[in-house]
Amino acid sequence: MINSNIEIVQDDDRRHVFHSWSAQRRPEPLVVVGGGGSWFWDAQGKRYLDFSSQLVFTNLGHQHPALVKAIHAQADRLCTVAPSFGSDVRGELARLIAERSPGDLNMVFFTNGGTEANEHAIRLARHHTGRSKVMSAYRSYHGATAASITATGDPRRWGSEPGIPSVVHFMGPYLYRSAFWATNEAEECERALAHLRQVIEFEGPATVAAVLLETVVGTNGVLVPPDGYLAGVRSLCDEFGIVMICDEVMAGFGRIGEWFAVQAWDVTPDLMTFAKGVNSGYVPLGGVVISDKVAETFRERSYPGGLTYSGHPLACAVGVASIHAFEDEHLLEHVRALGEGVAGPQLRSLAERHPSVGEVRGRGLMWAVELVRDRSSREMLVPFNASGPASEPMARVVKACTDRGLWPFTHFNRIHVVPPLVITEEELGQGIEILDQALTVADEYVRS
Numbered sequence: 001m002i003n004s005n006i007e008i009v010q011d012d013d014r015r016h017v018f019h020s021w022s023a024q025r026r027p028e029p030l031v032v033v034g035g036g037g038s039w040f041w042d043a044q045g046k047r048y049l050d051f052s053s054q055l056v057f058t059n060l061g062h063q064h065p066a067l068v069k070a071i072h073a074q075a076d077r078l079c080t081v082a083p084s085f086g087s088d089v090r091g092e093l094a095r096l097i098a099e100r101s102p103g104d105l106n107m108v109f110f111t112n113g114g115t116e117a118n119e120h121a122i123r124l125a126r127h128h129t130g131r132s133k134v135m136s137a138y139r140s141y142h143g144a145t146a147a148s149i150t151a152t153g154d155p156r157r158w159g160s161e162p163g164i165p166s167v168v169h170f171m172g173p174y175l176y177r178s179a180f181w182a183t184n185e186a187e188e189c190e191r192a193l194a195h196l197r198q199v200i201e202f203e204g205p206a207t208v209a210a211v212l213l214e215t216v217v218g219t220n221g222v223l224v225p226p227d228g229y230l231a232g233v234r235s236l237c238d239e240f241g242i243v244m245i246c247d248e249v250m251a252g253f254g255r256i257g258e259w260f261a262v263q264a265w266d267v268t269p270d271l272m273t274f275a276k277g278v279n280s281g282y283v284p285l286g287g288v289v290i291s292d293k294v295a296e297t298f299r300e301r302s303y304p305g306g307l308t309y310s311g312h313p314l315a316c317a318v319g320v321a322s323i324h325a326f327e328d329e330h331l332l333e334h335v336r337a338l339g340e341g342v343a344g345p346q347l348r349s350l351a352e353r354h355p356s357v358g359e360v361r362g363r364g365l366m367w368a369v370e371l372v373r374d375r376s377s378r379e380m381l382v383p384f385n386a387s388g389p390a391s392e393p394m395a396r397v398v399k400a401c402t403d404r405g406l407w408p409f410t411h412f413n414r415i416h417v418v419p420p421l422v423i424t425e426e427e428l429g430q431g432i433e434i435l436d437q438a439l440t441v442a443d444e445y446v447r448s
Helices: 006-016 065-077 088-100 114-129 146-151 155-160 185-203 229-240 261-265 292-297 313-328 331-353 388-403 425-443
Strands: 032-036 039-042 047-050 105-111 133-137 167-170 208-214 243-247 271-274 286-291 357-363 366-374 409-411 414-417
Touching: 047 425, 065 313, 088 105, 088 286, 088 313, 105 114, 105 292, 114 133, 114 146, 114 208, 114 243, 114 271, 114 286, 114 292, 133 146, 133 185, 146 155, 146 167, 167 185, 185 208, 185 229, 208 229, 229 243, 229 261, 286 292, 313 331, 331 357, 331 366, 331 425, 366 388, 366 425, 388 409, 388 425, 414 425
Parallel strands: 133 167, 133 208, 208 243, 243 271
Antiparallel strands: 032 039, 039 047, 105 286, 271 286, 357 366, 366 414, 409 414
């Protein structure tokens, strides 16, 4: 029986749970005991509007009845089976994903999450091309296993170095903090592509197996690519025989109002990774959607990789139910409508009222509010990769949110607005109103 005594729960956690990305001498974690829809609550009964979708994965919210029912039904029938056997729900989910993927992405290799998906995408690309180098952006996060953490560009990579060999980083487009001195999106796109071409040429095109990029950069800024950028990367990959891998772990499954974000720009990669929103994290699941061309490489040749729980029936059953729920509830249309009619306008209005807001950007239900001390110089509210006392301004903003019952997602100097896709217009407005109140704290640090 699960213990409901809050003190015992916290003591067990403190003594026996080793937490990721954390010093283990840390404040007691909030103990969550329940959830429903866009909300969750703690042991004292305090409710929080989940503007983080946990770690941007509860796309269908908490305790969605169709997903819970699918778990029960599959558990009653067959809890697990090895990946070498056929499974009806595994095959059905693979078909449903392929049917909703762009172009000739027709086969799915299932993993337990996003980091393994990127790990195997890199391996697939290397074996398909016979080349070793993988290129990825500095502003990126691809996971925490050996290859995926080396491909990651942000500071979470540092503690795992030296990583795997033959990974090269480049600068992606980010107009607000342009590395290319661009003044508009067209310039940023053109110059970012010229930079990528130059890095490929300097590294030797015949040595490059893959370009790996988040279709919409997630944790590192909600960086929506300028029109033409993804098509330009596709063109470069075609020119040099390089595999294009789109990491859709965060942006996929409805987050921007499309099944997969690449579809907003009519681009088809060679490999596409997913996790998170495929079944809202109810049971761990991820995977790689594979093009016919790459799959053909392994038609007669064995693929050197696998996972004990690849395509776990419980996880796949929830994935099948999730896709049907998306369509039954018209969620892609719902997300587009909320993004265009509520999130975008209300966040931009909020920016006009708060001098601490440097930029608002996003699409669908994936937005970033970038906080600054000075709009002219664009000095970040907290320094890059800040910790300790230097991070206090953001910590105060977060506390102002949680005190009011809003659970935000933050990274460096940004608040990301990434609620469950089932959120109502009223709930979304309520969350933005709380954020509006909390930003008065950030305004205190603005240089007059």
